[in-house]
Amino acid sequence: MTVVIQPMTIADYTAVRALWETCDGVGLNDADQPEAIGAYLQRNPGMSFVARQDGSLVGAVLCGHDSRRGYLNHLAVHPAHRGEGIGRRLVAHCLEALKEAGIAKCHLFIFTNNQAGRAFWRKIGWELRDDLTVASHILSAR
Numbered sequence: 191m192t193v194v195i196q197p198m199t200i201a202d203y204t205a206v207r208a209l210w211e212t213c214d215g216v217g218l219n220d221a222d223q224p225e226a227i228g229a230y231l232q233r234n235p236g237m238s239f240v241a242r243q244d245g246s247l248v249g250a251v252l253c254g255h256d257s258r259r260g261y262l263n264h265l266a267v268h269p270a271h272r273g274e275g276i277g278r279r280l281v282a283h284c285l286e287a288l289k290e291a292g293i294a295k296c297h298l299f300i301f302t303n304n305q306a307g308r309a310f311w312r313k314i315g316w317e318l319r320d321d322l323t324v325a326s327h328i329l330s331a332r
């Protein structure tokens with residue numbers, strides 16, 4: 191059956207959230223509440239995508255940019271549909287959207303212990319950097 195890739199809208203939130211919650215490699219926090227995701231989609235229109243088969247959501251990814259670099263977040267494919275090329279297609283749609291926006295480079299965060307995720311990114315041609323460490327600082331509670 192055909193899998194179609196479409197821009198994510200906030201109407202997809204419930205199904206996307208349910209998918210993310212089944213995926214160990216996706217870390218969810220306060221920035222993943224519906225209001226925050228709605229604001230993200232408005233700020234980065236047409237850059238985040240879902241994959242559907244027969245109307246059912248089988249994959250999702252968030253993508254946006256800060257006018258300098260692109261960022262991918264929360265790429266997830268339903269466990270029953272892994273290995274079918276859906277993850278690769280979702281990423282390709284994001285990179286095309288970033289390219290059209292004039293963005294030349296894209297980054298993502300990945301948990302160090304996400305071995306399957308790391309293998310996927312390597313396989314599709316991404317460089318896993320060992321010269322960088324992510325630093326975070328909490329400004330205030332939402």
Ligand SMILES: CC(C)(COP(=O)(O)OP(=O)(O)OC[C@H]1O[C@@H](n2cnc3c(N)ncnc32)[C@H](O)[C@@H]1OP(=O)(O)O)[C@@H](O)C(=O)NCCC(=O)NCCS
Nearest residue numbers: 213215265266267272273274275276277278306307309313
């Ligand atoms: C990572 C993930 C998105 C991959 O999605 P997918 O649809 O199964 O990946 P694809 O089918 O598009 O695979 C693309 C290529 O990567 C390879 N690949 C995928 N998963 C792999 C794995 N665990 N180990 C090695 N290679 C892998 C595929 O074999 C394929 O290579 P090929 O084109 O040469 O055959 C999916 O496994 C997932 O949702 N994982 C849980 C969430 C997660 O960890 N997300 C990443 C957060 S950074």
